[in-house]
Amino acid sequence: MNRKLDFLKQVAHGLAAQFGSSCEVVIHDLTKKDLDKSIVYIENGQVSNRHTGDGPSGIVLETLSSDPEKIHDKLAYLTRTDDGRILKSSTLYIRDENGKIVYIFSINYDITALLAAETSIRGLINTESESESEEKPSDQPQKITHNVNELLDMLIDQAIAKVGKPVALMTKDDKVTVVQYLNNAGAFLITKSGDKVSSLLGISKFTLYSYMDKG
Known part of the structure; x- marks a missing residue:
């Protein structure tokens, strides 16, 4: 037990x-x-x-x-x-x-x-000066995933967004950044994730491992 x-x-x-x-x-x-x-x-x-x-x-x-x-x-x-x-x-x-x-x-x-209610109430009680000075929240909620494939896709999207350019335009340093981001996030614990990332970035598995070691 x-x-x-x-x-x-x-x-x-x-x-x-x-x-x-x-x-x-x-x-x-x-x-x-x-x-x-x-x-x-x-x-x-x-x-x-x-x-x-x-x-x-x-x-x-x-x-x-x-x-x-x-x-x-x-x-x-x-x-x-x-x-x-x-x-x-x-x-x-x-x-x-x-x-x-x-x-x-x-x-x-x-x-x-609750957030919807808060927004409605705030709209009723805010003054014009408060509305102009109000800062937008910086929190970006992380998506909840249901399976490892969906999770891997989400982490890859986040890594590419971090670099800020499509894979076709990435330099070697950009690809290193992507690999290290994924490695730090634990993405390579997912079965066959290395194959998917290598194929996406157009690099060999050996190169992938060398990029991981650069971290």
């Missing part, structure tokens, strides 16, 4: 019951060999349209590719779903007795309706 996982499931169920159907709680099992099915428990999966057996989020890959001692809980940040709903998310890293991260416990609360 896995007492730690059973306890996390109990807490997840309690949180979902307390905060209602807008609160999704997800448990990723990092001890599983099959990364494509890291979700072992989910409450209110309709929030992100995910189910038990679905694949990891970007935060899971980032965790697996990072030094556990440098990883800290991420609280109250924004994510978004496929259909554009905004979630307020928190990610907690659950460790074993040796300090190794074995589970990721995620809370995603759908605040879309």
Whole structure:
């Protein structure tokens, strides 16, 4: 019996019951060999349209590719779903007795309706001077993905956007930047990701590995 996982499931169920159907709680099992099915428990999966057996989020890959001692809980940040709903998310890293991260416990609360209400109220109470000086939020919510292929595509898009030019116009340094971004994000933990990135950038696997080492 896995007492730690059973306890996390109990807490997840309690949180979902307390905060209602807008609160999704997800448990990723990092001890599983099959990364494509890291979700072992989910409450209110309709929030992100995910189910038990679905694949990891970007935060899971980032965790697996990072030094556990440098990883800290991420609280109250924004994510978004496929259909554009905004979630307020928190990610907690659950460790074993040796300090190794074995589970990721995620809370995603759908605040879309609350943001819409806030915008309506602000429009009624703001003065003209306040409207002119108001800064736009800089937060760019990260998209929640359902499987590793979708996640890899998203990370590749982010890497290309970071360079700011299409692959056909990239220099060697640009391609190094893309590869290092993907490596730091844990993209190469995904099966056959190296083949896809090499083909996209028009480089050999040997060149890909050399670009990874430059980081």
